[in-house]
Every structure is written in C-alpha cells, then in structure tokens.
Amino acid sequence: MPAAATVKTVETTPIEGQKPGTSGLRKQTRVFMQPDFLENYVQAIFDVIGNPGNELAGMTLALGGDGRYFNDRAIQVILKMAAANGAARVLVGRDGILSTPAASAVIRARKTDGGLILSASHNPAGEDGDFGLKYNIPAGGPAPEAITEAIYRRTQEITTYRILDEADDLDLSALGETTLGGMTVEIIDPVAIYAGVMRDLFDFDALRALFKSGFTLRFDAMHAVTGPYAKAILEDELGAPAGSVMNATPLPDFGGGHPDPNPVWAKPLLDLVMGPDAPDFAAASDGDGDRNMILGRGVYVTPSDSLAVLTANAPLAPGYAKGLAGVARSMPTSRAADRVAKRLGINTFETPTGWKFFGNLLDAGLVTLCGEESAGTGSDHVREKDGLWAVLLWLNILAERRESVAGILQAHWREYGRDYYTRHDYEGVDKAAAEALMDELHQQLAALPGKSFGGLTVSAADDFAYDDPVDGSRATGQGIRIFFQENARAVFRLSGTGTVGATLRVYLERFEDDPARLGDDPQEALAAVIKAAGEIAGIAAHLGREEPDVRT
Numbered sequence: 001m002p003a004a005a006t007v008k009t010v011e012t013t014p015i016e017g018q019k020p021g022t023s024g025l026r027k028q029t030r031v032f033m034q035p036d037f038l039e040n041y042v043q044a045i046f047d048v049i050g051n052p053g054n055e056l057a058g059m060t061l062a063l064g065g066d067g068r069y070f071n072d073r074a075i076q077v078i079l080k081m082a083a084a085n086g087a088a089r090v091l092v093g094r095d096g097i098l099s100t101p102a103a104s105a106v107i108r109a110r111k112t113d114g115g116l117i118l119s120a121s122h123n124p125a126g127e128d129g130d131f132g133l134k135y136n137i138p139a140g141g142p143a144p145e146a147i148t149e150a151i152y153r154r155t156q157e158i159t160t161y162r163i164l165d166e167a168d169d170l171d172l173s174a175l176g177e178t179t180l181g182g183m184t185v186e187i188i189d190p191v192a193i194y195a196g197v198m199r200d201l202f203d204f205d206a207l208r209a210l211f212k213s214g215f216t217l218r219f220d221a222m223h224a225v226t227g228p229y230a231k232a233i234l235e236d237e238l239g240a241p242a243g244s245v246m247n248a249t250p251l252p253d254f255g256g257g258h259p260d261p262n263p264v265w266a267k268p269l270l271d272l273v274m275g276p277d278a279p280d281f282a283a284a285s286d287g288d289g290d291r292n293m294i295l296g297r298g299v300y301v302t303p304s305d306s307l308a309v310l311t312a313n314a315p316l317a318p319g320y321a322k323g324l325a326g327v328a329r330s331m332p333t334s335r336a337a338d339r340v341a342k343r344l345g346i347n348t349f350e351t352p353t354g355w356k357f358f359g360n361l362l363d364a365g366l367v368t369l370c371g372e373e374s375a376g377t378g379s380d381h382v383r384e385k386d387g388l389w390a391v392l393l394w395l396n397i398l399a400e401r402r403e404s405v406a407g408i409l410q411a412h413w414r415e416y417g418r419d420y421y422t423r424h425d426y427e428g429v430d431k432a433a434a435e436a437l438m439d440e441l442h443q444q445l446a447a448l449p450g451k452s453f454g455g456l457t458v459s460a461a462d463d464f465a466y467d468d469p470v471d472g473s474r475a476t477g478q479g480i481r482i483f484f485q486e487n488a489r490a491v492f493r494l495s496g497t498g499t500v501g502a503t504l505r506v507y508l509e510r511f512e513d514d515p516a517r518l519g520d521d522p523q524e525a526l527a528a529v530i531k532a533a534g535e536i537a538g539i540a541a542h543l544g545r546e547e548p549d550v551r552t
C-alpha cells in the first residue's frame with residue numbers, strides 16, 4: 001500500500017431499502033453493488049457501534065463471509081472503511097472466508113468488539129443472486145433489534161462515509177499480520193478456532209472409532225462455505241474416508257445451486273439415502289454454514305424432530321454431560337422439543353423467528369440448546385446456529401448409541417409421541433396480496449375459536465408476541481397461530497429473508513401419541529390441517545396459487 005493512503009470523507013445521501021430483515025441486510029447482489037450502497041450501510045454500522053467523536057478507535061472487529069460473489073470486493077471496501085474510521089485491528093478469515101458460526105466463535109474467542117458477516121445464507125449467490133451483511137455483537141450473536149433499528153435509522157440520515165484513499169487492495173491469501181493505514185489486519189485460519197471449539201465439545205476419539213468401524217457418511221457442503229470446515233474436521237481429523245464430504249469447494253455462485261439444506265434443494269442427497277447405496281448418515285449445510293439437514297439410511301429427520309432428539313440425547317456428548325439448562329425454539333418450530341424438556345424438567349422458551357432472539361436466553365444461562373424449523377440448531381458454544389456442530393452432535397450420539405438414525409427416531413416417537421410437521425412456502429408472491437392475506441387473518445382471529453374447518457375445530461388463535469424474560473423487550477406481530485382441538489396447529493408468517501416480492505410460510509403440525517396410527521407421510525397425516533389452513537386464510541383466492549412452491 002502506498003504510504004500516501006489518507007482518509008477520504010465522501011459525501012453521500014441515504015439510499016432506499018436498507019432496512020434489515022430477519023437476519024441483517026439481505027438484497028439482490030446488484031442492489032448491494034450500486035454506488036455507495038455497501039459504503040452507506042457499513043458507515044451506519046460504524047456510526048452506531050463506534051465511539052461518538054472518534055468512531056472505532058481502539059476497537060477490534062472480526063470480518064469474513066461465505067465466499068459468494070462480491071464477498072472479495074466487499075471485504076476490501078470494509079477493511080478500508082474500518083481503517084478510515086480508526087479501528088485498531090480487524091481479524092479477517094483467509095481469502096475473506098468465515099462461516100457464520102466460525103465468525104461467532106472468533107468474536108467470542110478473541111473477545112472482539114463484534115464482527116461483520118457477509119452472507120445471504122441459503123439464498124442463491126452470484127451477480128444475479130443475493131448478498132447480505134450483518135453486524136454481530138461482542139457476545140457473538142446477531143445484533144438485537146434495538147441495534148439493527150438504530151443502524152437503519154442512521155442509514156436514513158447519513159451524509160458522509162469515510163474510506164482510505166489511494167490504498168491498494170490487500171492480499172488476503174497468506175496468514176499473518178499486515179497494516180492498512182493505521183490499522184492492523186490479521187489474516188486468520190478460518191477453521192482453526194472453530195475446530196478447537198468442536199474438539200472441546202465432542203468425543204473425537206469416539207468419532208474416530210466410529211469411522212474406523214466402517215460407519216459411512218456423506219456431507220454435502222453444496223459448494224458453499226462449510227466445505228473447508230467439514231473436510232478439515234470430518235475427513236482430516238476424524239478419519240471419514242476421502243470423498244465423504246461432497247461439493248466441498250466453495251464457489252462464488254455455489255455452483256449455480258440453491259444451498260438451502262432441505263429435501264427440496266438437497267434432493268440428490270435425499271435420493272441417495274432413500275436408495276440402495278445409502279450411507280449410515282448424511283447431512284448438508286447451507287451457504288454460510290449455519291443451517292443443517294440430517295438424514296439417515298431411508299429417513300429424513302425434520303429440524304423440529306432433530307432438536308427434540310438432540311435435547312433428549314445431548315448429555316451423551318462430553319460438552320453437555322452435565323445436562324442442559326433448557327431448550328428454546330422459534331414459535332413455528334414444532335413442539336416436539338417441549339415434550340422432552342418437560343420430561344427432563346428443564347426450561348423451555350418459545351421465541352419469534354430469528355436467531356437473535358436466543359441470544360439473551362443463552363447469555364443468561366437459561367437455555368443450552370436452541371433450534372428452529374428452518375434447519376437451524378445450535379447451543380451456547382457460539383451465538384449462531386451451527387450446521388456442522390449439529391452434525392457432530394448427531395455423530396457423537398450415534399457413536400455412543402450405536403443405533404441407526406431411523407432406529408433412534410422411531411424410539412423417540414415411541415417414547416414421546418410424534419409431532420407430524422410440514423412447512424408450505426408460497427414464494428415470490430405479490431407483496432400486497434400476501435399482506436392482504438395476513439391482514440384478513442388478523443381481522444378474523446377473535447371469531448375463529450369454536451369454528452370448524454375441514455373436520456378440525458379451532459380452539460384458539462392469536463398473533464404471536466414475545467416478551468424477552470431477560471431485557472423485558474417486547475416483539476409483536478411475529479406470526480399468526482391457529483390452534484385446533486385435535487392437537488394440531490397452523491402458523492402463518494411472511495418470510496423476512498426473501499429479496500423478491502413476498503414469501504408466505506405456512507407451518508403445519510399435528511401431535512399423535514401413537515405414531516403408527518397416522519402412517520409415515522407427513523403430507524397425508526396433515527391433510528386435514530393443510531385443508532383447514534387453506535380455508536381459513538383463503539390462500540388460493542389471495543395468492544392465485546393452488547399449491548405451494550416448496551413443501552419441506
């Protein structure tokens with residue numbers, strides 16, 4: 001970098017559309033690439049987290065992303081802006097790579113003043129795909145709403161941003177320290193700190209023995225960020241045969257795929273476990289490595305069931321041997337984990353959708369595990385959901401129980417009953433139509449109890465609100481819940497992570513204490529609930545769609 005690098009103050013004006021959603025600011029990549037769009041948002045973050053008057057003076061930040069298109073450019077801009085705003089040090093993953101859970105681990109292990117994570121999670125990548133940016137707090141988790149709202153307000157009044165002038169891009173491919181303006185840039189191994197956390201939690205000897213005994217695994221990294229992590233831990237350290245990790249090289253466009261680990265987008269893996277060459281265990285993760293899908297020979301484990309099974313079995317892993325303080329789940333997640341928690345006599349919490357709502361519960365030691373129907377599971381080891389962690393916990397349980405995934409699941413249902421579950425997504429629908437559907441649902445709420453739809457009778461209906469037991473904050477309008485007398489529930493909410501139009505999510509579940517009675521297909525077992533939900537919300541009339549785009 002030429003010694004001449006100076007701080008340049010650039011005049012700017014607020015840009016529309018910088019309101020963060022469920023998980024930071026997520027937009028089409030081209031929107032992020034507009035002049036000043038990234039710069040304005042980054043400066044707004046720095047203005048909110050910085051010291052009034054001397055910005056980031058003395059602060060250390062972590063920085064990295066899932067390697068998607070524009071990750072490399074955005075990292076260089078953010079580094080130059082951090083230097084211009086006076087940051088002391090930035091820890092950046094080699095080549096700008098950090099999975100979301102690894103970023104959380106770095107923030108916590110190195111006690112930074114938070115970090116910036118570049119990802120649009122499971123959304124497709126590329127110039128025509130999506131991009132995203134979020135700020136995580138020093139505890140390692142996504143910023144709570146008070147902070148994201150302050151950042152948003154700042155974007156609406158911003159007039160200038162600061163960036164280094166005449167500074168060359170840094171080479172981020174070699175580990176070690178370098179300087180940028182007056183700031184130290186420390187290029188770190190993206191895997192090392194994270195792998196250390198996993199080593200502390202799980203019985204790596206037992207896992208090595210499991211693989212040595214011939215246990216087979218397929219992990220689909222979906223050409224996204226988890227590849228290097230999964231290869232280093234599962235293959236290099238634990239001895240899973242080479243090739244157990246598929247699609248392990250992160251690509252800027254994720255190979256043109258949709259790295260959302262669910263039976264629809266990871267269908268080849270689902271087909272594999274349902275076929276004659278099924279491995280003992282299979283799993284997939286998403287773009288930024290925080291989501292997971294769990295499969296066994298001939299079986300798909302829903303995220304809600306996975307949370308329940310992990311809650312019941314976590315103490316088999318050394319990191320949880322003392323038992324769990326409690327378990328939290330997002331509201332639309334099935335109530336399977338609650339049944340386990342009740343039996344164990346531990347805390348349960350039902351929070352709004354969004355990992356940020358778990359942060360306070362974890363910090364206060366009220367819960368140890370958290371999970372969401374959207375393929376997120378995690379624990380108090382970091383403050384993000386963690387895809388590879390879920391895989392390792394499952395493997396540790398399998399290593400101890402030496403039963404199949406299907407066997408464990410069947411035994412779980414026999415013991416606790418089964419919460420049949422499915423989510424129907426209506427994607428890219430007209431925003432106004434989706435909002436009208438939700439408005440109408442609202443208006444009906446009070447009149448619904450006692451009415452019957454498709455053979456089910458509504459027992460209660462509300463719009464979910466959450467009072468945080470730690471800081472007293474209240475989140476309202478978090479999704480409409482309709483309970484039926486027949487142990488069933490339908491939930492409606494609009495996605496907060498989409499970038500085009502609106503996505504209506506309908507979450508459907510029904511509890512059955514004798515799982516043999518309703519058969520194995522959730523769509524069939526839930527037919528009456530699906531019908532009732534469609535009638536109550538008038539889905540076809542509002543959206544002009546007879547069928548959802550995605551059923552998971």
Ligand code: G16
Nearest residue numbers: 022023121354355372374495496497
């Ligand atoms: C994000 C949040 C999750 C949340 C999900 C919901 O996931 O981190 O906590 O469950 O959004 O998405 P939607 O609002 O579309 O239903 P991710 O993996 O996209 O960061």
